[in-house]
Amino acid sequence: xxxxTQTPSHQVTQMGQEVILRCVPISNHLYFYWYRxxxxxxxxxxxxxxxxxxxxxxEIFDDQFSVERPDGSNFTLKIRSTKLxxxxxxxxxxxxxxxxxxxxxxxxVL
Amino acid sequence: QKEVEQDPGPLSVPEGxxxxxxxxxxxxxxxxxxxxxQYSRKGPELLMYTYSSGxxxxxxxxxxxxxxxxxxxxxxxxxxxxxxxxxxxxxxxTGANSKLxxxxxxxxxxxx
Numbered sequence: 001x002x003x004x005t006q007t008p009s010h011q012v013t014q015m016g017q018e019v020i021l022r023c024v025p026i027s028n029h030l031y032f033y034w035y036r037x038x039x040x041x042x043x044x045x046x047x048x049x050x051x052x053x054x055x056x057x058x059e060i061f062d063d064q065f066s067v068e069r070p071d072g073s074n075f076t077l078k079i080r081s082t083k084l085x086x087x088x089x090x091x092x093x094x095x096x097x098x099x100x101x102x103x104x105x106x107x108x109v110l
Numbered sequence: 111q112k113e114v115e116q117d118p119g120p121l122s123v124p125e126g127x128x129x130x131x132x133x134x135x136x137x138x139x140x141x142x143x144x145x146x147x148q149y150s151r152k153g154p155e156l157l158m159y160t161y162s163s164g165x166x167x168x169x170x171x172x173x174x175x176x177x178x179x180x181x182x183x184x185x186x187x188x189x190x191x192x193x194x195x196x197x198x199x200x201x202x203x204t205g206a207n208s209k210l211x212x213x214x215x216x217x218x219x220x221x222x
Binding site for chain 2: 004006031033035041042043044045048050056058089091093095097098099100101102103104106
């Protein structure tokens with residue numbers, strides 16, 4: 001069964017460093033998303049992406065964040081200068097009308 | 111008022127019990143309603159997907175939507191220890207590919 005994959009599973013970084021989180025969506029899906037979940041809190045929407053451009057973004061998704069689909073399979077989330085409060089699980093999802101989630105990347109900012 | 115509210119839990123039941131999980135919402139624009147299951151430190155897994163009001167059954171799981179009351183439920187029959195997880199309700203307004211708005215989730219423990 002096709003699934004969304006994400007790498008790495010765990011990323012540890014120093015405050016102020018740039019990180020890139022990677023996702024491979026399900027191959028025939030056209031809509032892609034990033035969500036995050038801070039420990040003990042609800043899953044929050046960050047950004048959606050369709051037809052090679054951002055279709056919607058939340059207030060969390062500020063200038064420190066960017067997304068890219070660099071080739072036909074990968075979908076990335078870049079955080080330019082990480083802050084302590086960026087520590088969270090980051091989930092990629094893809095959709096053909098129903099959103100399917102990847103296993104997540106746990107980002108720890110020290 | 112929060113957009114989506116979910117009973118906080120946690121909830122512990124004996125094996126074989128019927129479980130009822132509930133969410134309320136305030137945004138009348140929500141049209142698509144989902145239940146996801148999430149195991150510890152894993153991604154949400156889609157369990158049930160419902161459009162507008164009504165019931166939907168899949169095996170031991172039944173999803174119910176009452177748009178007039180802005181209330182959705184997930185029923186689990188004959189609960190099993192493997193059902194122990196966090197259950198998240200999620201909703202989308204018109205446009206099935208729009209962003210999901212999640213409830214906070216309720217942790218269910220099914221005791222053998």
